[in-house]
Amino acid sequence: MNGGWLIDLLELFYPRYCAVCDERLLTGEEFLCLKCALQMPKIPYDVLRERLYGRIPVDTVASWFEFKRGSPYRKLIHAFKYHGQKELAQNLGRRFGYELKRAGILTDAGMLCPVPLFPAKERKRGYNQSHQLAVGLSAALEIPVEHENLVRTGNTSTQTKLNRFERWENVRNQFCVVKPELFAGKHLILVDDVLTTGATVEACANAILNCCTVKLSVLTIAAVM
Numbered sequence: 001m002n003g004g005w006l007i008d009l010l011e012l013f014y015p016r017y018c019a020v021c022d023e024r025l026l027t028g029e030e031f032l033c034l035k036c037a038l039q040m041p042k043i044p045y046d047v048l049r050e051r052l053y054g055r056i057p058v059d060t061v062a063s064w065f066e067f068k069r070g071s072p073y074r075k076l077i078h079a080f081k082y083h084g085q086k087e088l089a090q091n092l093g094r095r096f097g098y099e100l101k102r103a104g105i106l107t108d109a110g111m112l113c114p115v116p117l118f119p120a121k122e123r124k125r126g127y128n129q130s131h132q133l134a135v136g137l138s139a140a141l142e143i144p145v146e147h148e149n150l151v152r153t154g155n156t157s158t159q160t161k162l163n164r165f166e167r168w169e170n171v172r173n174q175f176c177v178v179k180p181e182l183f184a185g186k187h188l189i190l191v192d193d194v195l196t197t198g199a200t201v202e203a204c205a206n207a208i209l210n211c212c213t214v215k216l217s218v219l220t221i222a223a224v225m
């Protein structure tokens, strides 16, 4: 039996809306309408590498779209970070993953490693958004996610109001690797939600590189440009 009528009926009673422009979604559209998906302010590959230059050795650094003041696309980040939409994070990760795959980027990567949250923060939110992004990336890139080997310890405090030096002081010793042998020898992709100064991924990379030899790349769903 064709279930199309049921979908139409469900959408009549439970309309879904675009997470960027708030217009009603059509059948087949998920989270984003076609127009917002096509107009996404994407970041060209390899313009972000210099942000980490001289700080950590990285193979590839890529983000999907620009995180700009006043841009409606910021709502995507807020939706999965503060409004519980973890399926949106997975969906965005998957879309970004397919684009990377089509572009032939990161074809030799062996493992995805989300940046961990403080345990208390993860309990409060119910999930780690970077882990959810990694789950989506994993489905598209067909590589596994390891989300328990890099852990975060220390005090919870927000990074938002700190300058670059203060951010670094705040995060430099927060991460550690439980079993170095799980990472050793792999091309590892660190996954985070938004790339700002790069202090968080730098601290993660240092914790990893201090205990094992890996090739490192960084993927974030958005970046402040």
Ligand SMILES: [Zn+2]
Binding pocket: 018, 019, 020, 021, 022, 023, 032, 033, 034, 035, 036, 037
């Ligand atoms: Zn839209």
